[in-house]
Structure formats: C-alpha cells, structure tokens
Amino acid sequence: MSEYGYVPRPLRTAVADHVGGGTPPRQVLSYWKGNIPWASVKDFSEQVGAITDTQERISEAGLNASASNLIPAGTPLICTRMAVGRAAMPSVAMAINQDVKALFPAAGVSPAYLLKLLQFTQPRAEAQAVGSTVKGIRIQDYLDIAVPIADTNAQPVIATVLDTLDTAIHETEAIIAKLKAVKQGLLHDLLTRGIDANGELRPPQAEAPHLYKESTLGWIPKEWDFVRLDDVALRGSGHTPSKSVPSYWNGGIKWVSLADSHRLDNIFISETDKEISALGIANSSAVLHSAGTVILSRDAGVGKSAVLACEMAVSQHFMAWQCRDRLNNLFLYFHLQREKPKFEAIALGSTIKTIGLPYFKSYEIAVPPRAEQDQAVAALMAVEEDSTEHLLGVAKLRNLKAGLMDDLLTGRVRVTPLLEGDTP
Template structure:
C-alpha cells in the first residue's frame, strides 16, 4: 500500500560519528603485507553488502605509523573520493585509507539499514562530487545530503528484505562466473577434441596422438578438416545496404555493428529502411539461423539471426554467413568464435583507427570442423545448452537488480511501508 513517505532529513541524523583513514609509507616494507586488511576504493564493488578481504594488507606497525584506523567489523564504509558514494561494510576488522570514511550509526539506527541508506543516496553523492581529474566530496557535505530516515522498528525489516535480494544477486553472480568458466573450457575442448562415436570427448592429443593430425591450425581430430569459411556457406558471404536512408517506421530492419554489442540481436533497437531500398539488396537479406559478423569496428563479433529478424538486411559494416546443408549453423557460430578462428580473422584486419576486414579475406578464413554433420550438431547442441543456461542466469540477475532498485526506492523513502511485514513478524514471535 502506498503511503506518505518518511520525513526528509539529512544523513547526519542517522550518523553518530565518522572516522577517516590513511596510507602507511610505501618506503617502509615492514608496514605492508601484514595481517590487517586495508580497504581502498578498488575494494568497493558496486552495490555490495560485504567486503570479506582486500587487495592489500598492512602490519600493526604500519597501522600505528599512519593516519589509518582499524574499523570494527559491521561498520558501514563509504568512498568519498573517486567512486564517490559507493558504500559497503566489512565482515572483519579492517583498516581504511584516506579516500574512505567509516560511518557509525546513531542510536536507534541499525548498521545494516544505514548501509542501505548510503547506497540509496549514492547518486546524490556523485552529483555533489567536485574535482577536475579526481572527484571527491567533503565529509560535511556528504552528511548534509537529504535522506529519508525510517522508523526504528521498520529499519531491520527494510534491511532484511534488501539483504535477501542482495544474497540472491551475489549467488547468481557466482553461478554466472562458474558458468562462464565452464563454457570457456567446454568451448576449447569441443572445438579441439570433438566428440567420438560414443558421444564422449576424445582424449587430448597428448594422450592419444594417433587420433589427431597436425594442420596449419594446430592439432585436430583425424576425422576433421580445415577449409576456408566460404566452403561452409550456401551463398556468397556479403555485406549489405550502402545507404539505408532515413528511418522508416515499420520498414525493413537492418543490422549495424552497433546492434551487435550485446549477446543477441534485438529487433526493437534497430533502424529500418524502406522496402524499396531493401529490395535492391536481396543478396544480403538474412534468414533465421544465418550468422551475422561485424566486419568493421568490432571485427569478428558474430551473432545468430533470430526468427524475429527473418527478412531483415545488413549494412556495409556487417556480413551475412549462411551455413550450407553440410554445416550445422550452431557449430559454425561457435567455430568462428573460437580463439583459433578469431586469431586468423584478426591477422586480416586492416586499419588502426578504422579497423575492418575485406570480404575476400573473410571468405578465406580457415575453419576447422568435423567432416560429419552429426558431430557438428552434437558439439553445437552442447555449447548452445550451456549458453542458454548462462543467458537464463543473466536474465534473472538483471531482473533481481531491477527489483532491488525498485524496492530500495519504495522502502527507503517510505512510499511503501513495511507495516504488514512487521505485523507478520510480531505474530510469528507471539506464536513461538
């Protein structure tokens, strides 16, 4: 239920005191590589709840010989220079440098809630930062930032709700990191060793040299071959429209290099040309399952054409690669993405300020592939499966971040109160 927001106060109403830090002399080796974590701006991840460790550590003598201070675990920390307003708290006692401030909560304010409040006002802190090369904010100016302060009994619930989302976000980030590592390893193994008749990865060349042959592209399975990219396509690799003209709503979308910045092609973000102009470039009209490559700027980036772009076209900066009947489209996409093919592509790139590859050079890029399409399909299927899993986790992460952003705005301003949650918690305590 939407209600009137909390009364706007200043941050200093939620802070009982603050403490700065410093840096031990770099000229004294004994001050460094000790057991005390020493936090600087580089240790502050965006919107993170906890710092468990730091890149650098100092010794007790380094702490005593500098302006640094040892901050108790569970104390909110905020950057006042460079990443201005970025806030977190440590899970262990931690020293801080001069770009970081420790903020101690006022009576009736919980540390967990104060941290969320600091993260909420980060955009205001960034807006007030000054400096030509390195931006910063004075502590007094930071404490004067307007901030809504929740009722004491509501603070733990607000922090609990937001921390639950933080945990989900952190766990999803860890899953994504693991999936990326698995995907990278699988990409290397499948595109260098392939899959045998039993559906298993072949043993490495070092363990079974009789199963491999040496080529200009390195060791590949005996049942594989290396051929120019053009021999895997059903039509000539070509670029698209030279002059697309002004954007025509409901016209024919065309794919630019700028449309290839993400992990997939998105129809809604594209410009459209007239059907008359597109009709003059039927050779570059794409179909579902075709591969589009950036041949300018981000040369070598490849994406698959989704069904939503059936009949779309290209520009001069992108090229159409249409797999033939003997080539699995998913396999070819991953084969081009492999480091072996990317190295060959980059060797043909011309220009420094305006990088590009000619169509003639692109058509001759060597691609190593199984001769039998069944093995290609199995490789493509396995790589597509882990990629779909990765994309699913990334979509969940984006939704969780958006949900957290909305909840922070609702709960911390008081537009949405936690009264129902408080009643539920009280009822649970009474029945315990």
C-alpha cells in the same frame, strides 16, 4: 513522500562518528604488500554491498606512516570521491584510503540498516557531487542529506529482508559465473576434441593420439575435415547507403552496423539501431541476408559475432556467411566465438583496427560430421539457455530489491506485521 512514510532527517542523525583514510607513500616498498587489506574506490563493486578482500594491502608500518585508519569489520564504508555514494560493509578489519569514509552508527541504529540507507542515498549523493574532472562530495554535505529513518525496532527487519534478497542475487550470480566457466571449457573441448560415436567427449590427443590427425590448425579428430570456410558457406558482406538521401533510410529493413556492437555475442540478433529501405539496398552494395546468416564484425568490436534472427542487411564492417548443408550455422557461431581472441590479435590499424576482406577468402575451419556438429550445438545451447534463465532471474531479483528498498526504507510499506509475527 506519503503521509505514512518515515519522517526525513539529516543522515548525520544516524551516524555517531566518521573517519577517513590515507595512502602510504608509494615509493617506500616496505609500506606495501603487507597483511592489512587496504580499501580504495576500486574495491567497491556496483550492486555488491560487501568487501571481503581488497586489491591492495599495506603493512603495519605503512598504516602508521599514513593518514589511513584501520576500520573494524561490520562498519559501513562509503566513497566520497569518484564512485560517489557507493557503499559496502567490510567482512574483515581493513584500512581505507582518502577517498573512503567509515561511518559508525549512532546508538539505536543497526549497522546493516545504515548500510542499506547509504545505498538508498547514493543517487542523491552522486547528484550533489562536484568537480570538473573527478567528482566528489564533502562528508559534511553528504551527512546533511535528508533521509527517512525507520524506528529502531523496524531497522533490523528491514535490513534482514533486503539482505535475504542480496543473498539470493549473489548466489544466482555465482551460478552464472560457474556456467560461464563451464561454457568456456565445453567450447574448447567440443571444438578441439568433439563427440565420439558413443556420444562422449573424445579423450585428448595426448591420451589417444590414434584418434587424431595433423592439420594447419593443429591436431583434429580423424573424422573431421579441414576446409576453407568458403567451401561450406556462402560468404558475403554489406554496405552503407548514402546518408544524404533520406529515402534510403528508415524503410523497415533492419541494418546491422557498428552501433549494434552491444547486441552481438548473444547468439541471435533481432533488433538493430538503424533501418534502411528497399530503395537503399537497390542503390548501394548492401544486400538482404536471410535469417540464420552468421555475421562477424571485422572492424571496431573486432571478432564480435551473431546469428541473424530474421532477414537483415549489414554494413561493410561485417562479414556474413550463409551456411550450406555441411555446416550448422550455430556451430559456426560458436567456432567464431572461440576464435575471437585470434581475430582481435590480427586486426591492424592505428585508429580503428580492422581485418581486411582477403583474410576471409582463405579462412580455414575444421568441420566435424554434421551429426556431431548438431550434438555439440545442442550441448552448448543447453548451457546458454541455463545461463539466460539465471540472468533473467537475477534481473528480476534486482528489480524486486529496488522496489522493496524504496518501499521499506521510505516507510511506504511498514514492517509492523513482521514485528508482530503476523503474515503481511
């Protein structure tokens, strides 16, 4: 720590008292589903410093029949078992279980500041946790952790600065959640009702049956065709070159495998975990797929899809479609995204679930006129781009908070200018 930092002291010097909790007997039904929120580790979400409600509730009788305690709102809570060191502030009075402790601030210590200090201390608490199956830390050991403690007058300012960032993060996350819901609704409407000649969503079939026709997939707009995917896209797959031949690998050709599952479902895939060589392609059934090819995982991670951002090969665990003129490749991607639950449901296998290749030979799809597809894709991409922008924004805010947390709580950056009313 810099010479200008706050002097480290045991965390206990900022805590006047602490209490734990307990669990009412589960077999006594009258102890549960009451009116008292009951906090356990599962109520402590990562990077969320507030608890407004709990997954379970207990009754007054359950509270009295257990070691649980009712903790006042605004009292910092920490987990001492499992999610060790995770901290949050209850917005209402709530009971706690045995894996949670309530810390009451010492005189002159702001509760909001203490919460930030606890969050700052979490990595060290996790490092000190012990246990072979479930890790935990004794409250005495937790309180012995040395932390930099700011002056009393600086504490509320530090907490306010960090709370402001938390508010911005939570508001941005709320926007992201709303955009996700909008996307799901739009995806359903565009792929079942579509867009009419006026650029508006068609009314549902129940309201305008004359605009629809029956198909094996259900009711679809009369202007749409119902065809095998093979009729509008060139189907392919891939292979794995022999891993015992080093020259088949690391040759600069991106190769999508199950190791890239985390990169799917984000529209485009531009990077892969592994690469193969031209020699590997020449000596296997792997093929080079052009940019814009739509791929789908038919094994582990069944139903995940993406569009190739550049030329790539894929393993045998993937289907690949190069769309012809009648089918917009992004329209196909969004269609596969909507079909994901269906793919997951039909996959078979006791260890690794998979969908057999024959299934895709007869796979059918409803195809709107190309101009309508393009309009649908434009609408969905606008929502995706908006979501991406907000996701990048929340990532920047989290990085800013992490940096400020370290600077302000250690005292590396002082809040004296703010206290004096000067511009920092």
